[in-house]
Amino acid sequence: MFKPLLLSAVLAASVAMLPLPAMAVQEAAFQPAFTVFMQASGGDTSAIDKAADAFAALLKTEPANPVLLAYSGAATSMKASTTWLPWKKMAYAEDGLAQLDKALAMLTPAHAAVVQNGTPGNLEVKLVAANTFLAVPSFMNRHERGVKLVKDLLASPALASTPKTFQDAVDTAATHAKLKGAAQ
Numbered sequence: 001m002f003k004p005l006l007l008s009a010v011l012a013a014s015v016a017m018l019p020l021p022a023m024a025v026q027e028a029a030f031q032p033a034f035t036v037f038m039q040a041s042g043g044d045t046s047a048i049d050k051a052a053d054a055f056a057a058l059l060k061t062e063p064a065n066p067v068l069l070a071y072s073g074a075a076t077s078m079k080a081s082t083t084w085l086p087w088k089k090m091a092y093a094e095d096g097l098a099q100l101d102k103a104l105a106m107l108t109p110a111h112a113a114v115v116q117n118g119t120p121g122n123l124e125v126k127l128v129a130a131n132t133f134l135a136v137p138s139f140m141n142r143h144e145r146g147v148k149l150v151k152d153l154l155a156s157p158a159l160a161s162t163p164k165t166f167q168d169a170v171d172t173a174a175t176h177a178k179l180k181g182a183a184q
Contacts, residue, residue, distance in 0.1 A: 025058055025068060030116050033058055037071055040078055041131070048082055051075040066103040066111060067121045070128040073099025077132050093136060100129045118163045126153055127169060134176050150177045 033054035039047035052075035059068045077096025080089040103125050111121040126149045133146030150173045153159060159167060 025062055025065065025116070027116070029058060029061075033071070034117070037075055040075065045082060048075065048078045052079055064106070066106040066125050067115055067128075069099050069106065070103040070125040073097065073103060074128050074132045077136065093140065096132065097136065097140065097142065100132055104129055112158065117166065119166045120158050120162070123153060123156060123158060123162065123166070127166070127173060130173050130177070131169075134173065147177045147179065150174050150179060154179070 033051065036047050036054055037051040040051040052072070055068060055072035055075050059065070059072045062068055073096045075096070076099060077093050079096070080092040083089055083092070107122050107125060111125070113120060115121040116124060130146045130149035130153065133142035133149065136142050150170070153170045154174060159170060
């Protein structure tokens with residue numbers, strides 16, 4: 001009786017230690033959330049809560065997906081601009097940045113696979129994080145890390161095989177980071 005329990009525990013632990021493949025939520029579920037996120041990041045403040053809610057819901061279906069975590073973190077950080085209360089501003093910004101840090105820490109070589117929008121997951125996470133880090137106030141000490149992430153993106157050989165819209169977004173981030181030699 002004890003051996004099957006022990007064997008089950010050992011097998012469960014072994015499976016838990018295997019690297020997870022790059023996960024991708026269904027494109028049909030991702031695109032509406034992404035569209036609202038892009039509206040929010042483009043300055044539509046009425047879309048910020050919708051984007052945060054949409055990515056939080058998607059994240060519940062795939063909590064180990066760093067792409068979803070990155071978008072959720074960026075949208076949560078944007079919520080800081082929707083309140084006048086300083087403690088809520090800080091809470092939204094810090095919670096979002098913590099999600100972005102976690103998404104970056106979760107990246108493995110398996111995330112170099114194309115997951116959403118025809119873009120490798122690791123590049124998408126780095127771009128979302130870089131844009132957010134470059135946008136938060138300087139007292140949050142994320143600017144240098146944002147610049148480093150943009151440099152990593154520009155140096156990535158995989159950048160050339162990404163969609164033009166992604167390359168343009170990297171170029172915009174490079175301009176915002178005041179880097180020369182932006183993506184062509």
